Amino acid sequence: MSAPDTAAPDAQEGPLAVHEAPHRLGPLEQIPVGEGRAFGVDGQQIAVFRVRSGSVYALSAVCPHRGGPLADGQLDERQVLCPLHLNGFELATGCSTTGESPLTAYRVEVDGTGDVLLYLHGAVRG
Amino acid sequence: MTALQDRPLTATEDGPVRSRLVVIGNGMAGARTVEEILARGGAEQFSVTMFGDEPYGNYNRIMLSHVLSGEETDEDIYLNTLDWYADNDISLHAGHRVVRVDRFAKIVTAVHTATGDVAEAGYDKLIIATGSSSFMPRMDGLTRPDGSLTDGVFAFRTIDDTRGMIAYAEHDHHHRAVVIGGGLLGLEAARGLQRFGLSVDVVHAGAHLMNAQLGAAGADILRAGVERLGIGVHLSARTTGILGDGRVTGVALQDREALPCDMVVIAAGIRPNVELAVTSGFTVERAIVVDDFMRTVDDPDVYAVGECVQHRGQVYGLVAPLWEQAGVLADQITGADVTAAYHGSRTATKLKVAGMEVAAMGLQEPERDTDEQVLFAEPKRGVYKSLIIRDDKLVGATVLGDTSKVAFLMQAFDQGLPLPQERLSMLFELGAPSAEVGAAELDPQAQVCNCNGVSKAQLCSAVESGCTSVQGVMDRTRAGKGCGSCKLMVKQIVEWAAGDRVQEDPSVHWYVPGIPMDKPALMRAIREQGLRSVSAVFAALAPDGQEDARSKMGLGSLLKMMWNDEYVDERDARFINDRVHANIQRDGTFSVVPQMKGGVTSPAQLRRIADVAEKWQVPMVKLTGGQRIDLLGVRKEDLPAVWADLEMPSGYAYGKSFRTVKTCVGQEFCRFGVGDSTNLGIALESRFQGLESPAKIKMAVSGCPRNCAESYVKDVGIVAIDGGRWEIYVGGAAGAHIRKGDLLATVDDPETAERLTGRFMQYYREHAKWLERTYAFVPRVGLDHLKAVIVEDSLGIGADLDTRMQSSIDAYRDPWHEAHRPATPGQFRTGLPLQVLPQVPIR
Numbered sequence: 001m002s003a004p005d006t007a008a009p010d011a012q013e014g015p016l017a018v019h020e021a022p023h024r025l026g027p028l029e030q031i032p033v034g035e036g037r038a039f040g041v042d043g044q045q046i047a048v049f050r051v052r053s054g055s056v057y058a059l060s061a062v063c064p065h066r067g068g069p070l071a072d073g074q075l076d077e078r079q080v081l082c083p084l085h086l087n088g089f090e091l092a093t094g095c096s097t098t099g100e101s102p103l104t105a106y107r108v109e110v111d112g113t114g115d116v117l118l119y120l121h122g123a124v125r126g
Numbered sequence: 127m128t129a130l131q132d133r134p135l136t137a138t139e140d141g142p143v144r145s146r147l148v149v150i151g152n153g154m155a156g157a158r159t160v161e162e163i164l165a166r167g168g169a170e171q172f173s174v175t176m177f178g179d180e181p182y183g184n185y186n187r188i189m190l191s192h193v194l195s196g197e198e199t200d201e202d203i204y205l206n207t208l209d210w211y212a213d214n215d216i217s218l219h220a221g222h223r224v225v226r227v228d229r230f231a232k233i234v235t236a237v238h239t240a241t242g243d244v245a246e247a248g249y250d251k252l253i254i255a256t257g258s259s260s261f262m263p264r265m266d267g268l269t270r271p272d273g274s275l276t277d278g279v280f281a282f283r284t285i286d287d288t289r290g291m292i293a294y295a296e297h298d299h300h301h302r303a304v305v306i307g308g309g310l311l312g313l314e315a316a317r318g319l320q321r322f323g324l325s326v327d328v329v330h331a332g333a334h335l336m337n338a339q340l341g342a343a344g345a346d347i348l349r350a351g352v353e354r355l356g357i358g359v360h361l362s363a364r365t366t367g368i369l370g371d372g373r374v375t376g377v378a379l380q381d382r383e384a385l386p387c388d389m390v391v392i393a394a395g396i397r398p399n400v401e402l403a404v405t406s407g408f409t410v411e412r413a414i415v416v417d418d419f420m421r422t423v424d425d426p427d428v429y430a431v432g433e434c435v436q437h438r439g440q441v442y443g444l445v446a447p448l449w450e451q452a453g454v455l456a457d458q459i460t461g462a463d464v465t466a467a468y469h470g471s472r473t474a475t476k477l478k479v480a481g482m483e484v485a486a487m488g489l490q491e492p493e494r495d496t497d498e499q500v501l502f503a504e505p506k507r508g509v510y511k512s513l514i515i516r517d518d519k520l521v522g523a524t525v526l527g528d529t530s531k532v533a534f535l536m537q538a539f540d541q542g543l544p545l546p547q548e549r550l551s552m553l554f555e556l557g558a559p560s561a562e563v564g565a566a567e568l569d570p571q572a573q574v575c576n577c578n579g580v581s582k583a584q585l586c587s588a589v590e591s592g593c594t595s596v597q598g599v600m601d602r603t604r605a606g607k608g609c610g611s612c613k614l615m616v617k618q619i620v621e622w623a624a625g626d627r628v629q630e631d632p633s634v635h636w637y638v639p640g641i642p643m644d645k646p647a648l649m650r651a652i653r654e655q656g657l658r659s660v661s662a663v664f665a666a667l668a669p670d671g672q673e674d675a676r677s678k679m680g681l682g683s684l685l686k687m688m689w690n691d692e693y694v695d696e697r698d699a700r701f702i703n704d705r706v707h708a709n710i711q712r713d714g715t716f717s718v719v720p721q722m723k724g725g726v727t728s729p730a731q732l733r734r735i736a737d738v739a740e741k742w743q744v745p746m747v748k749l750t751g752g753q754r755i756d757l758l759g760v761r762k763e764d765l766p767a768v769w770a771d772l773e774m775p776s777g778y779a780y781g782k783s784f785r786t787v788k789t790c791v792g793q794e795f796c797r798f799g800v801g802d803s804t805n806l807g808i809a810l811e812s813r814f815q816g817l818e819s820p821a822k823i824k825m826a827v828s829g830c831p832r833n834c835a836e837s838y839v840k841d842v843g844i845v846a847i848d849g850g851r852w853e854i855y856v857g858g859a860a861g862a863h864i865r866k867g868d869l870l871a872t873v874d875d876p877e878t879a880e881r882l883t884g885r886f887m888q889y890y891r892e893h894a895k896w897l898e899r900t901y902a903f904v905p906r907v908g909l910d911h912l913k914a915v916i917v918e919d920s921l922g923i924g925a926d927l928d929t930r931m932q933s934s935i936d937a938y939r940d941p942w943h944e945a946h947r948p949a950t951p952g953q954f955r956t957g958l959p960l961q962v963l964p965q966v967p968i969r
Contacts, residue, residue: 032950034698035705040959047957052661052673052698061958069714069957072702072762076640076675083702083710085578086607088675098604 022117028056028110036080038071042120047071048108049080049091057091058108058118064101144173147459148234148247150224150402151255152178154187155432155448157206159253162456164214171460174216175247177236180284181221183207188445190288191311194318200285219245227252227406229425251459254414254422254430256399258443259283263306263331263394266367266378278374278389282315283396291315291391295322300388303327304377306365308335312393313479316357319391327358327385329365329377331394339475341490343503344524347510351482351526354508360385396443398434413441418467420455431455438470447471449626474536476529482508483529483566487539489514489522497521500549511553518545520552529566530554533618546905547868565615565622574615577608582619589623595631596620609862610897637896638681640674641667645684645895652688659694660685679704680896683782683818687891690937697950706765706954707941709780711758713965714958716765718757719779720772721815724789724807724827725753731774738771745964750779752786752824759964763954766945775940776816782897784817784887785824788836792829792846801846803829806876810844810883816938820894820903823887838866841900842883847872852879856886856912857904865901868909871917885916885924888931 023041025048031037036049038061045061047070059080061070068084075081079088079097087098094103107119147163149156160174168174178184182204189203211218222236222245234252236245260281262268270276278300280291294300301324305316308330316326328335334345335352349359360379368390369376376386398413408424409415413436415423420435422428431451433443442448450471457466474487491514492499498515507527513535514522520538525531531552537543538552546552568574570583580603588599596617600606606613621628637645641663648667657663660681664673682699703709708716720735735755739747745759754777760768769776778785789807793799807827814823826835827844837843839860845853851872858867870886873879889912894903904912914920916927948954956963 030951032697032952034696035950037952037955038957038959043960045958045960066712067714067958069710072705072710072714072957074675074678074698074701076673076678079675081675084712085604086676087604099602 020119020121022109022119025116025118028114028116031056031116034075036071036073036075038069039118041118044120046106046118046120047080048116048118049075051075051077051091053077055091056108056110056116058106059089059091059094060104060106063087063089064096064103070103144171145250146248147172147174147251147253148249149174149176149253149255150227150234151253151257151432151434152176152180152184152218152220153255153257153432154184154205154445155257155434155452156253156255157184158449159255159431159452159455160214160216161206162452163460166456166460166462168456168460169215172251174214175219175249176211176216177219177222177224177234177247179221179223179239180286181239182285183210183218183220185285187283190282190285191314191318193285193288194282194291194315194321196318196321200289203285219247224256224402227254227402227428229406229428232427250427252428253455253459254403254408254428254434255432256402256434258396258398258433260392261395261397262392263365265365267370268368276368276370276374277372278370279368280389280391282311282391282393291319291389292322294389295319295324301325302387303389303391304329304385304387305391305393306377307393307395308332308359308361309338309393309395310336310477310479312391313352313357315391315393316352317355317479317481319389320356324389325356325358327360327387328352329360329363329379329385331362331364333362335359335361336479336484336486339484339486339490340524341512343501344486344490344510344512344526347503347505347508347526348479348482348484350505351508352479355481396433398436398441400434403430403434410436412436418454418469419458420451420468421458429455429459437468440470442471442473444471444473444475445626447473472540474539476532476536483525483527483532485523485525485529485532485535487523487536488520490524491522498549500553502553513549513552515545515549520545530618533565533621534614544906544908547909548905551905565618568619574619575603575605575608575612577612578604580605580616585616585619586623589620594620594624594627595629597631597633637684638674638677640664640672640677641681642669643667645893649684649688649892652685658685658689658692659696660699661696662694679782680820683820683896686818687934690933697953702957703780705950706762707769707776707780707944708760708762708765711964711966713759713963714956714961715759715761715964715966717779718760718765718768718772719750719754719777720774721777721811722754722774723811724787724804726789726804726808727755734772734774738768741771742768745966750786751788752779753788754779754786759966761963762956765954766948769942769945772942774942776942778816781816781818782821783819783823784814785822787811788824788826788840790827790829790834792827796829798832799829799846800848801829801850801852802876803827803835803844803846806844806852806879807835809876809880813880813884813935814887816941817887817891817934819887819891821897821899823890823900825883836860839864840867842886843867844879844883850874852876854879854882854886857900857909859899859901863899863901868904870909870912881928882916884931885927886912888927888934889916892927892930 025039031050034052036047039046047061049057063082065087068082072083073080079090081088087100089096089103094105109117184206186203192198193200224234224236226235233248260283281287303319303324303326305312305328308328316328319326334342364380365377366380367378376384378384400410403414404410408422414430415436416430420429432448454466454468457463476485500513502511509527512524519542523535568582572582588602593599593602599620606616635644637648665671678699679701686693744757748756750756787807787810789803792803823841825842826837826840828835828837829846837845839858843855853872854870855867856870859865
């Protein structure tokens, strides 16, 4: 998929991201619209969110502030609020909107069968 | 004669034709007006020429007393350096005094104050901002034959005056100073001169200090404070002359002994500089007369602004009105807002006079028989507070020493806010100890928000980094976002730290942050457009239809209250507690509190709770403050099974809703009881169970005035009194905030108590702001109003309130039934899948 004349930005990360086999988390329907659900993936806790417009996002599931469960948070199109102290985190980047440390944001997609696929090593950032 | 650029009306190389704007005066008013004009894109419209008779850029005259006191250097107080004028393409003629305006040829003529060179400039629009100068009372020996001040005599108006005073005061042979004038400026001069080791006396012609701002009683306390600082005060003392031959040796007073001194500072008030306007044919009364658009009444092309102006008979000597005038003038002259008009200012001042905090606004004393005065004086500590109230509006206030409530008072005065019934709370912060310390005195390291650990210094640094609204600082630091009891203190600190820059965030009036409407407008729109779900409200009313996570819970509560059975309940709008009907704990487990009406239970119920606690290994079983039993540390996935085993309804210990009714045993068992408190408590809890409201509602019923159920400090508290009657108290609190409830009514039977309780709750549900507890709501709307509406039914809405309350009651369903049929997929799935829960120790 990468053209030969495209310089790989990072020789170590590039091939890994391309060849990584995604984790299949099961059907999208297990996540209600506008909510999040938590998954244990390869020993890591990941919260997957399904916003009302249909997009799906994945972030590390534990709030860096006091360990709150982000999958239980309320969300809009942009951010999720930790239920414990209402710290906010951007769904697309994991960056905090209230000055906390950032979360890891994971690449996530829905395949043709309607399953949620998570790329554990293809972190968007983190 | 130097001909300065008399700019013709020509197109510049890269822009449209610009007209010529000339500004006479480069003080705070002139420069601020030009800044406002530039901010409205005025550089496109005008080529600007300014004349100022001081040979400097523009400085903050108010800060001169800080230069004298050594708190600031004269470098610190420049608002605009000469570079600013160059950068903004303004031709500044510093050191030029304008001597004539030819209104017919539209030319101003200026003379250089040092060289005598003459300069001219033509104008299309002219702004006169000549300000004012020190008033020099007539007295012997004040001036030398050439008209300049005698050596050792100073005015206190300009940066050169200040520099001269400092140089003279630092002289080794000068030991005593006399300040003529006991107003604000005189007292600041006196305090500043003490820094140089001088002994200072203030000679004041008036009967009390600061008579422009203070009444006699407040001024007496100020005087005592000033004298404690070692400054001599001489009242009702008229200075007749300056003694000395070429050099000051003292001042002569009428009917008193002369005061020996080495220097004299005259701070006897200011007079508008109007000579230029008079000689140029403008209408001048006490100052240059302008209309509401800041235009002179004589010439539509000539405006005037600042201390040289008289508007609707008023001449202002404070900076705040000047800022307002500058904004209106700029709107008008640029056409940015041709509807802008200046309607005069209500002047409120807050200052530090000789180290003492003083705030003064409006009337000093009551004027009419019906005016209400609230007065507190503690002379020994230098504290004085006097409020003048007319028709339930604050029309005057004087506060000395303790200024903790000044931010509120200034707002109430300025905006005519409704006042709390309990006037005492306008003088002091009741029940919130941390706010008793004024924002200014508070130690920078002091923790202001005890929930989120935010210090005063952190708040100030947020302000410094550009957050100038209270809401902005709260968002940045998370101060005030815990229990909320520190919000007032946070507000005061932000206002103190931001000073003039403080902005009111319009969102403080919105019901939720994501919809720009207050509650009445929001409810109207929801009803008119038939919006029955949270997503429908966002789509119809939010900017760009954007949903906002922080607004969902408040909207859900409001819609449920308004639509009851017709509400379209979208689960994502709910907070986690309301999704799973339990209260989330720090480790992600939940607490389960079954309903136990009135705190009355039975052996069978206790046995069942004990069985459930054992079966599900509940780590902690605890009695709550609301007389119930709390099962703590229940895993989310176990919730449905726990409820099923309990077979009890939800106690709603998690929602922004009606919670519980605490009762005492009442007359059934208690030998003092005069009413059946347990039965009324159970009836209330059965009736109002689970009703959503803007914030939680806790109630209590006590069987006698010994008040064992703590009814005085509940949102609604009922007390049985002898004779079979019941008192209903509303707006009490004993949590983060402490307040004794107000007596709403005394009624004859429990049925009436129940009906009025429901009516009060419905009124609160419909009119309170989101998360506004009754302890804030009741004083905000006023007890008299509540009595009228709820008890006397003065608006005739009592029956409607009762009907709407009944609809909500009829729509109630016990949420724990969802145990058998989850509302969403994975409703009770753990939020922390790999964590071993609970993490709190099992006892």
